[in-house]
Amino acid sequence: MQLDAFELSLVYPVLSGPPVVALDHVNLTVRTGDLIGVLGPSGSGKSTLLYLLAGLKKPSSGAVFLDNQDLASHNDDELERRRLASFGFIFQRHYLLPHLDLLDNILLPVQHNRPQAAEKARQLAGELGLDVDLKRRPHELSVGQRQLVAVARALINDPVLIFADEPTASLDSETGLRVMDCLARQLHRAGMVVVTHDFKILHQATEIHQLRDGRILA
């Protein structure tokens, strides 16, 4: 698997005033085994970069190639199928569905063979140190525990690409490192882009980029 971002830009037109450049000609390559860290302050375009790489947003210019296929050549249905089957997302917030129990939340991306996946979900929860009954619902957990569930959800489908947006922001440093270790263990079959402003969690990164005002600093 190889993901290439080529001259990726995103510009928001503004009615009165100059357009806002969220991302400015970014080039990036992610291969299986890569853990790409993207550091930058708030508003530097880190989340936008993730969304563009995952095909959740369309760039104003430039392109994203997945295994040499332009994501823009896929229609919405194909992109959605690709995201569900091959991508894993960890958002800044956990975004667990309040009406589902923890197990069903972890199994959200699973479409087939759910009993087998349920066993894997319990195993993942254990690896992440999530020592709670998976029949409980999200509101019964601390914010940190919810984030661990969200991490398990991102990994349940054995994704080939993992996008993590501040994955440890709501975790204490010890749990944060455990999560990063767990993510790093996926690198034998996946590539990963981790966006953060916490340099410490990127000690296993294969590449680190600094993003500022939508540009990757040399």
Added chain:
Amino acid sequence: MNPLSALAYYRCFRKRLLLLFLPVMLCVMVLFLIQAVIVSSIQLEHRAFVVTRKAYTSIQAKGKPISLDTIAAIRLHENTARVAPCILSHTEITSLLSRIGVRVYLLGDPDMRLLMERMDVSLVSGRLPAAGSDEIVLHDVVARNKGLAVGDRLGSDLDPSETLLGAYTLVGLLEGDALCGFASLENWQTVHDVAVPEEYGILVMPQPGRLAALNQFVAYLPLSGNELSSLPVSTATLTESANRIYLLLNTVFVAVLLINAICVSFLTYLFTLSRSREFAVLNAIGYSRRAIFQRSLLDVLILNLLAAATGLLFSLLVALGLQATFFLAAGRPLTLLSLQVWLPALCVPLASVLAEMVAIRSIFSRLDPMQLLDQDA
């Protein structure tokens, strides 16, 4: 558990389920019961006023006797099967909406049996009035409505508020679609000292299937002010009064439908809006936007159908309970199998689903998952 399953969602948000479920269920119940009561009243009037006229046409003297030449002309007509001397009297019953006049036919014995056969009514208990007696038979529903049993007496001589002239003893009960009663013509002749009853009233029974042609012929006869009672005249009169009731009923129906549709679509709009972030996350993970939208519509459809089915079941149980304990005993049977009763109630979920679809569509057409997630970032 399928994450898009409404069952999972509403198990957690039961109040929301009730808020969407109850209005539809209650509206279905209200419309069903209102329709049942009103349609039943009109149906009762139809059975007394129209169904009976399918068997004959009658002419009653008003001021002047009926011309014997006219009677002879009718008797000779090819569409006439039988011209019987007959005096029409009536007694009143009450429906939930109004008072209904029920015809009592004063006929000679063979004509009485012939008309009963043509009206498809038969004795369910007791016997027919004896010739020359002050006896009467009434339809079972009429007797129940008036609180009478076989052996009871009725008539204006006994009760001034009674519209049936004279005094009669109830000797039998009838069953059948037509609401009516029968008494002896000979008794009336004796009381009023009448030798030729034809001059006071006749009842013309048509050849099979020739009622319309016979009515056409009779309508053009010179009746000199005598009162013609036929199927077209009765139907027109009943239709006119029924239309007034239906206009009121339709206004209530439309109002209930609109209020319910506006309420549930507003609630659906709010609830769907509150789930926007959930839909955004599902879409970001890879759930198809179309699948989420279609699932939302399916939820609404299933919810409304369940609410309507529950409402119909409850109202049917209520109606059957009332029927068994009150309406049948009071001679005011509810008509529950008519399409007119069910159709308005069935329109409730349909209108709700359409209104809710518009609400959901308006949210999904503006739903931008990434904008929602960006706001949180």
